[in-house]
Amino acid sequence: MSSDNSYPRGTRKVCKEDGKISLMRRQILILCLILMCVCVASCKNQNSRETETNMIVTVGEYRFEVILEDNATTTELIEILEDGPIVVNMKDYSGFEKVGPLDRSLTRNDKQTTTHSGDIVLYNGNNIVIFYGSNSWSYTRIGRVADLSDWKKALGSGDVKVQFSVGD
Numbered sequence: 001m002s003s004d005n006s007y008p009r010g011t012r013k014v015c016k017e018d019g020k021i022s023l024m025r026r027q028i029l030i031l032c033l034i035l036m037c038v039c040v041a042s043c044k045n046q047n048s049r050e051t052e053t054n055m056i057v058t059v060g061e062y063r064f065e066v067i068l069e070d071n072a073t074t075t076e077l078i079e080i081l082e083d084g085p086i087v088v089n090m091k092d093y094s095g096f097e098k099v100g101p102l103d104r105s106l107t108r109n110d111k112q113t114t115t116h117s118g119d120i121v122l123y124n125g126n127n128i129v130i131f132y133g134s135n136s137w138s139y140t141r142i143g144r145v146a147d148l149s150d151w152k153k154a155l156g157s158g159d160v161k162v163q164f165s166v167g168d
Contacts, residue, residue: 054066054067054166054167055068055074055077055078055081055142055143055164055165056163056166056167057120057163058085058162058163059154059155059160059161059162060154062150062153062154064145064147065147065167066120066142066143066145066146067143067146068142068143069141069142071107071109071141072107072109073106073107073109073122073140073142074142076106076107077106078166080104081164085164085165086102086103086165087161087163087164088100088101088102089159089161090128090159090160091159092157092158092159095133095157096131096133096135097115097129097131097135098130098132098155098160098162099123099128099129100127100128100162101126101128102128104126105126106125107125107140108122108125108140109140110139111139111140111141112136112137113137113139113141114134114135114136115129115135115136115137115139116131116144117133117134117148118132118144119143120141120142120144120145121139121140121141122140122141123137123139123140128142132151132152132155
């Protein structure tokens, strides 16, 4: 009887080479899993760095944190604000928004959208608009106010000076 016939039917003898290959496969699999974990951790760190930068809107004594959109416009705006805050004289328009000019144009990605109270958008590339009501038009979204408590009260019914700055 040959040595191969001494094993139960359906099984086979494992030679030393099979064991080495099996060990190598396990090591490769473990290495791949480690690399995947490192990549996932790196992506999470990158995302948390992006969300750390926020914008603050200050109207008089009221301060509001803005949750930013992830687009070229907000990237450009944050780069400007990192040099220091900007103050925009904003005019009341139609009882639902305040509009004010920026001193330069930003990248546009206008899309037809319906805005709501707290939304902040770019209009025509060089006007920033903050909403305390609703409107439908073609805008580039910048962000939205995180907490609308006192938002309408801060904006009032007339023209206002609004400061935009990078958050702490």
